[in-house]
Amino acid sequence: MAVKKLKRGVALVGAGMTSFGTFPGLNTRDLFVQAFQEMRASVDKGFDPKDIEALVIGNYSSTMFEGQNFMGPYVADAVGLTPIPASRVECACASSGLALRQAIMTIGSGLADVVLVGGLEKESDLPIARVTDVLATASDSVYENPAGFTFPGLYALLATAYMHRYGATPETFMKIAIKNHENGVLNPKAQFGARIADIMASKQKSAAKRGKPVPQWDSELDFLKDDQANPAIAWPMRLFDCSPVSDGAVALLLVAEEIASSFTDKPLHIIGYGQGSDVPTYERESLTSIKAARVAAEQAYATAGVKPQDIKVCEVHDCFTIAELIAIEDLGFFKPGEGHKAIAEGLTSRLGPRPINSSGGLKSKGHPVGATGAGQVVEVFKQMRGEAGPRQVPGDLNLGLTHNLGGSGMAAIVHIFERRQ
Amino acid sequence: MSELPFNSASYYHYLSEHKLMGCRNRTSGKFYLPPRPICTTSYSNDMDWEQVSGKGEIIAFTVITVAPTHMIEAGYSRDNPYCAAIVRLQEGPAISAQILGIDLSMPEEAIKIGTPVQATFIERGEGPAKRTYLAFEVV
Numbered sequence: 307m308a309v310k311k312l313k314r315g316v317a318l319v320g321a322g323m324t325s326f327g328t329f330p331g332l333n334t335r336d337l338f339v340q341a342f343q344e345m346r347a348s349v350d351k352g353f354d355p356k357d358i359e360a361l362v363i364g365n366y367s368s369t370m371f372e373g374q375n376f377m378g379p380y381v382a383d384a385v386g387l388t389p390i391p392a393s394r395v396e397c398a399c400a401s402s403g404l405a406l407r408q409a410i411m412t413i414g415s416g417l418a419d420v421v422l423v424g425g426l427e428k429e430s431d432l433p434i435a436r437v438t439d440v441l442a443t444a445s446d447s448v449y450e451n452p453a454g455f456t457f458p459g460l461y462a463l464l465a466t467a468y469m470h471r472y473g474a475t476p477e478t479f480m481k482i483a484i485k486n487h488e489n490g491v492l493n494p495k496a497q498f499g500a501r502i503a504d505i506m507a508s509k510q511k512s513a514a515k516r517g518k519p520v521p522q523w524d525s526e527l528d529f530l531k532d533d534q535a536n537p538a539i540a541w542p543m544r545l546f547d548c549s550p551v552s553d554g555a556v557a558l559l560l561v562a563e564e565i566a567s568s569f570t571d572k573p574l575h576i577i578g579y580g581q582g583s584d585v586p587t588y589e590r591e592s593l594t595s596i597k598a599a600r601v602a603a604e605q606a607y608a609t610a611g612v613k614p615q616d617i618k619v620c621e622v623h624d625c626f627t628i629a630e631l632i633a634i635e636d637l638g639f640f641k642p643g644e645g646h647k648a649i650a651e652g653l654t655s656r657l658g659p660r661p662i663n664s665s666g667g668l669k670s671k672g673h674p675v676g677a678t679g680a681g682q683v684v685e686v687f688k689q690m691r692g693e694a695g696p697r698q699v700p701g702d703l704n705l706g707l708t709h710n711l712g713g714s715g716m717a718a719i720v721h722i723f724e725r726r727q
Numbered sequence: 728m729s730e731l732p733f734n735s736a737s738y739y740h741y742l743s744e745h746k747l748m749g750c751r752n753r754t755s756g757k758f759y760l761p762p763r764p765i766c767t768t769s770y771s772n773d774m775d776w777e778q779v780s781g782k783g784e785i786i787a788f789t790v791i792t793v794a795p796t797h798m799i800e801a802g803y804s805r806d807n808p809y810c811a812a813i814v815r816l817q818e819g820p821a822i823s824a825q826i827l828g829i830d831l832s833m834p835e836e837a838i839k840i841g842t843p844v845q846a847t848f849i850e851r852g853e854g855p856a857k858r859t860y861l862a863f864e865v866v
Contacts, residue, residue, distance in 0.1 A: 435796060435799075438793070438795060438796075439795060439796055442795055446823075448735045448761075449735075449761055449822065449823055450823045451795070451797075452823075452860055452861075453811050453812075453823040453824045453825055453860075453861070454791060454794065454795070454797075454798045454803070454809055454811045454825050455791075455811050455823060456791060456793065456794070456795050458789075458791075458793065459789045459791050459811055462788075462789030462791075463787040463788065463789055463812075463813060464787070465789075466787050466788050466789060466840065467786065467787040467840070470787075470840040537792065537805070538790065538792045538808075539791075539792060539793045540789045540790070540791045540792070540793070541789055541790040541791075541792070541808075541834045542789075542834070542835075543789070586823075587787075587813060587823070588813050588821050588822050588823045589820075589821070593786065593787050593813070
């Protein structure tokens, strides 16, 4: 089938985000204003916000997290953009990946030249048990939830299926967590910007201070295998396999390619775009791969006219460590069943041949679900423009990719970005 | 007796009678469990109910220690975790369910993918809140 493409090109010219973390007293509108201001500052040649012709935000559930539905116009008002069209899209954890896609289509169709994309979520006002229940409204309430599944539980299914088929062990997952925490140390926006070793040291210090026996571990892996220090949440997914409960907001500025040079000399052209959907876990033919992601990746590579090996920098949706393992196979970086070996060999570290999640990923940077997909784009924007500071991935990063999943992988959105000078 | 509609309410109604029921499309021959009102291959709604044997095998599983609210209310906790799994039925389809009757202290030893299981039924709640849940036991 012929590849269907946009009628005209779209470029990313600005990107900003709040830190991800927990921010008592700030609501999503407050957070979005911060992200918007940072995005404005990132546009090299400046711009007038009154030139923005449409707003698309991704937001999973301010409805349940904050008791505020209908966020589109509220967010537009917060940054002084009414009366432009203001839309909210929801696709679970891929909500702002979808917002980006809708904004691309708005420009690609000719309906607007300048579109603001937002991603936002405020989770931490609710107690943790309620947060878990709100997140669980994205899994199948008719057939999965009655069996007792939680999101860690659904990804744990993929983990046991993968371990059985390919011989990976829980150690594989722990190595992903160690790597992402190492990257997150270098990201000032990360919620848990600490090495596992730093977390071990602080636990030892706090035990000593309280006059308790000081726990001893031989290594980071030894710590992660300790049932006390790293308890199971949904075996084989333990605490340090799970992304945290987070608040955060992101703002991206997209423009029609032909006007990009009036915003910056370093635009990122959005050359690849794909979106897929899938059935709930129990209906899938395979549990060792996420079909929606394979479909989205195929479309993205086809529209971009590039191959997996051409991609230089990549953010994947590691809501749980197993999801990163499956992502690097679904994106074609490694063959099915080979990803766990690549992780064991350190190939996906920031300075390795296939750097994955230089930001620290959802695991270390944080996962405010509706902000996550757009947050991945902020990292690619900084990396590809050489603005990532101490965590800069080396080399000429002319092609970058983001991989954003919704729910248990029932939705996936992939984008490919190109820097031409 | 008039036939129950091919939907989730009927599926749960049959579960309350301790029957695990799917439906087969007469046009395509495809078997659906859970049931569907239309065949997603032929798009015909010409369905018949079929009871399955309840025999199957575990194709993926987890042991959940941090439980959602409704499982905490059913008595589960970090100290009393439960196994949730996907079971592939002998008749073809797979379904999510709790697995009963295994020692969960060492999940990697106690549970294996491919383990044969048999359907059973759990009653939870009182009065109007009473509901039947599908589960499986290791055979």
